[in-house]
Amino acid sequence: MASVAELKEKHAAATASVNSLRERLRQRRQMLLDTDVERYSRTQGRTPVSFNPTDLVCCRTLQGHSGKVYSLDWTPEKNWIVSASQDGRLIVWNALTSQKTHAIKLHCPWVMTCAFAPNGQSVACGGLDSACSIFNLNSQADRDGNIPVSRILTGHKGYVSSCQYVPDQETRLITSSGDQTCVLWDVTTGQRISIFGGEFPSGHTADVLSLSINSSISNMFVSGSCDATVRLWDIRIASRAVRTYHGHEGDINSVKFFPDGQRFGTGSDDGTCRLFDVRTGHQLQVYSREPDRNDNELPTVTSIAFSISGRLLFAGYSNGDCYVWDTLLAEVVLNLGNLQNSHEGRISCLGLSSDGSALCTGSWDKNLKIWAFSGHRKIV
């Protein structure tokens, strides 16, 4: 039997060799990828998107939460939004009228994520209780106006950081968790269908913070983690990650597929957003802020979303900024944080309506805001 010291030595040697291989891979990639999206677009004569301050305006402020807003999601069809807050509630809003249609007081108030089911009839949420709770919006409310939980998905051993329904499947949901895994659930039975990571050596090595399902091939999803990597998973083969994407130097808080499903974007505690190519694994572009003149702490990226065409990348930051990046030319075309009626705290979440005509942002200032494209830019 090998002694502990021997094993530790072997482990150290293996780690060193992994790191050196990783470095060689990085160099090789750099050699192969002699440009980035920005430089390529410029050589192609592309010009930046120009944005007038009135092209995207705050048309509504959704007030009602008594704590920081942590998460939001739009319905695929109706213009409804569900939001989750530190006040321990989910609120369902009609984005066109600001009316609240439901308020759900949660048994565990420490909620971190929420999602609408594809049919808009139920919502899911998860948080520090390490579970994902499902509420059917058509359920009869009790005397106090509360909707009973219709199912609780338990099995994670750490907080549930994010949840998303598989497109067009009311009964399939994927969660990511502080226990370093993602799980595919059967919502009807409450059973775990597959666990991604954990025991398997190719899984994340730290908390998983976000996930995004490929809308064109719904068998594929990506997950972003505190281990500074993104991993690509095939729902049919849970035993190993299809690919691991390196590049970030901090927790990856947000990951979103690009509309074409061939690329994905990320937002991180290292202050940057990045664009990766799914198949080659190349990092195509880094979107980094100008260094702060007052030498303040670098704001971190909390949440990202792409416009319908993919030309714009919306990124929320911890200091209350919300940048609209030109995805091709890596320029900031607008900062919603500087506009009138902007949030007064960290932007914690954001998302586009399914038709792409409006953006919703949620903030630690307890409010949500609806930003609508106006003038000639109805949809970008």
Next chain:
Amino acid sequence: GSSCSRSHSLSEAETTKNAKSADIDRRILQETKAEQHIHKLLLLGAGESGKSTIFKQIKLLFQTGFDEAELRSYTSVIHANVYQTIKILYEGAKELSQVESDSSKYVISPDNQEIGEKLSDIDGRLDYPLLNKELVLDVKRLWQDPAIQETYLRGSILQLPDCAQYFMENLDRLAEAGYVPTKEDVLYARVRTNGVVQIQFSPVGENKRGGEVYRLYDVGGQRNERRKWIHLFEGVNAVIFCAAISEYDQMLFEDETKNRMMETKELFDWVLKQRCFEKTSFILFLNKFDIFEKKIQKVPLSVCEWFKDYQPIAPGKQEVEHAYEFVKKKFEELYFQSSKPDRVDRVFKIYRTTALDQKLVKKTFKLIDESMRRSREGT
């Protein structure tokens, strides 16, 4: 005409929706008001610092306690604790007998080795059997093996749970046919918390009116990156930080090269610096004083890097107080160093606790209650 009536019915639908939305606003306001008077306390601390025991004490002291069904639910946990203990000791003896210079004293007799293998095997199983007379005989025989007793003395390097001795001394009772765990058994039982648990209580006796209401949260179940969720607790009235002061010579379960006290120091420092707690009061429990008291007579405080400048005085009771005051001062210094200058006036209290000592815990929470009232009246 028809368009008019349609617009009328539309606006009626609209009115209903508006009324519903306003109704939701009212409900949220009511619920928020109803919660306002509740003081929220967050329990933090490194693993095994006694958070869960504090939690159980509160349930016993200020609530209805555990009913028989709840007590019974601890049976399998307690039996599992026995198997864990015996496995750690058995494996520990095997390792010590290989590496230590005076290794012969850790060699278990062949008969007992057989028992050790059998019992260690049980601990690894999901469907472990409950303790019975026969198994207890085995456990006892192994426990009484001189090599195991020698190993037990080295408990602090083996990640041996604090409940080890207590359960070993009560083996017969644990295996009785109609065994129902006692309150004390439950306090000693070790279960890993999952997720987050909360309890609402009022430290004043039930007959006294107008008692302050507290809600305590234990997040011990989240063993991951605290930075990713700590901000959810912005706005709690106070953080109760548990530090097991008896662990100054112990290493972390996850990383056997790291001293537990150093880990506690780093965690306390980190919590103090969190922006979300800038206005939060801090209550520090220097916990496991009972073990500390005994250990200090045998193991010098200076084995821990943080306390390496400690100078012992005379042995005995005086030494215990001296050492305790030294540790307390270290934590105080850390508090003032890690708090921003404009925040040093947030309430900071230190209490000497033994989470297993019901009277002491009761007294401590009454003191906390008084202090919280005073600080509230002062503002």
